[in-house]
Amino acid sequence: MGNEEVYEILRQKIDESPRMDMPKTDEIMEILRMRFTPEEAEIGGYLSSDYYKSATAEEVAEQSGKDVEYVRSTLERMLDKGSIFWLNAKDGERFCLMPVFGFFEIPFADGKNDPETRKLAGLWEEFFRKDGTKSLTTPGYRWARVLPASKQTIDIQQKLDQKSVVLTWENAKEYVKAAEEHGRKMALVNCSCRVAFQHCDHPIDACIAIGSAAEFFIRRKKALRELNAEDTLKVLKRNLESGLVLMTNNMQHGQDFICSCCSCCCGLLRSVVEWPGNDVVEKSNFIPVRDENLCTQCGICIEKCQFNAWDDNLNLDEEKCYGCGACEVNCPEDAITMKKVRDLVPERNPHSAWQQVKR
Numbered sequence: 616m617g618n619e620e621v622y623e624i625l626r627q628k629i630d631e632s633p634r635m636d637m638p639k640t641d642e643i644m645e646i647l648r649m650r651f652t653p654e655e656a657e658i659g660g661y662l663s664s665d666y667y668k669s670a671t672a673e674e675v676a677e678q679s680g681k682d683v684e685y686v687r688s689t690l691e692r693m694l695d696k697g698s699i700f701w702l703n704a705k706d707g708e709r710f711c712l713m714p715v716f717g718f719f720e721i722p723f724a725d726g727k728n729d730p731e732t733r734k735l736a737g738l739w740e741e742f743f744r745k746d747g748t749k750s751l752t753t754p755g756y757r758w759a760r761v762l763p764a765s766k767q768t769i770d771i772q773q774k775l776d777q778k779s780v781v782l783t784w785e786n787a788k789e790y791v792k793a794a795e796e797h798g799r800k801m802a803l804v805n806c807s808c809r810v811a812f813q814h815c816d817h818p819i820d821a822c823i824a825i826g827s828a829a830e831f832f833i834r835r836k837k838a839l840r841e842l843n844a845e846d847t848l849k850v851l852k853r854n855l856e857s858g859l860v861l862m863t864n865n866m867q868h869g870q871d872f873i874c875s876c877c878s879c880c881c882g883l884l885r886s887v888v889e890w891p892g893n894d895v896v897e898k899s900n901f902i903p904v905r906d907e908n909l910c911t912q913c914g915i916c917i918e919k920c921q922f923n924a925w926d927d928n929l930n931l932d933e934e935k936c937y938g939c940g941a942c943e944v945n946c947p948e949d950a951i952t953m954k955k956v957r958d959l960v961p962e963r964n965p966h967s968a969w970q971q972v973k974r
Contacts, residue, residue: 632714697721720807756971858919899938909950916942
């Protein structure tokens with residue numbers, strides 16, 4: 616089997632992930648050649664892009680006809696490079712390919728800025744610019760969602776108003792506390808998008824990996840540090856005060872990340888702002904409401920909004936607004952409150968969400 620054939624088989628396997636298409640373009644094929652040796656690409660072609668079909672080294676060896684020790688060492692080498700994903704399952708270590716988001720991110724999580732990393736970033740930038748619109752469009756279920764925030768639901772010092780408590784999956788504070796109570800690890804990792812594209816000066820040490828994703832980053836020594844719930848909320852509060860948008864998996868329980876995103880670097884938010892018509896990110900159920908009597912027209916809400924939803928006269932365009940709450944968190948006069956206007960309920964857990972995305 617020739618080198619180009621093994622890379623094409625690998626591309627097709629990654630393309631099977633429902634989260635995002637991986638079309639055959641010059642940029643994608645060059646990225647694959649940079650990320651995998653021909654030997655690694657061949658072994659990768661025996662892995663699934665479906666987490667629920669991950670394989671052990673022994674299973675890959677049986678399918679490929681290769682020696683199990685050769686397969687194991689090749690898988691470990693790919694893991695060290697961040698080219699594949701690892702799960703600590705009940706029956707031992709299992710391996711799978713990553714969807715495009717995941718595969719794109721890991722090489723930049725180290726924060727490197729060497730010539731090879733800059734070349735890789737340039738290839739991804741060109742790919743997103745040329746093919747982002749069709750690649751980021753998914754049928755039916757949106758697999759990412761904005762996590763709404765307010766001063767009450769993000770500040771560890773503030774008590775929740777019991778009259779306005781929202782569901783756990785709509786409440787950053789309660790969700791983070793629940794993750795800790797259920798023994799799910801949390802880890803701080805670099806924002807791969809800002810490391811890669813460098814279009815702004817928002818914080819880079821900003822994204823939270825949770826559960827199996829946190830275990831992956833910690834195990835592979837790619838996490839900046841492990842966090843508890845209090846540490847996590849401090850990071851998220853700082854990110855919101857910088858004007859970043861909290862985003863997570865579109866599900867009620869079992870999220871594996873909380874990203875803090877900007878619309879100039881993040882592929883998902885760029886798909887909303889730069890490439891309208893994509894169907895990847897779900898809005899939160901909230902919109903900000905401004906109290907004209909308290910508002911001093913300082914314009915901070917305009918400055919902080921990643922979606923350009925506030926105009927110069929402080930009128931809100933509800934179509935553009937994704938209900939992130941950055942304007943509420945940053946309003947110095949407490950003139951903005953988040954109001955629930957929808958009742959969109961995401962799938963309950965990772966498996967049910969995955970099944971919806973696959974349709």
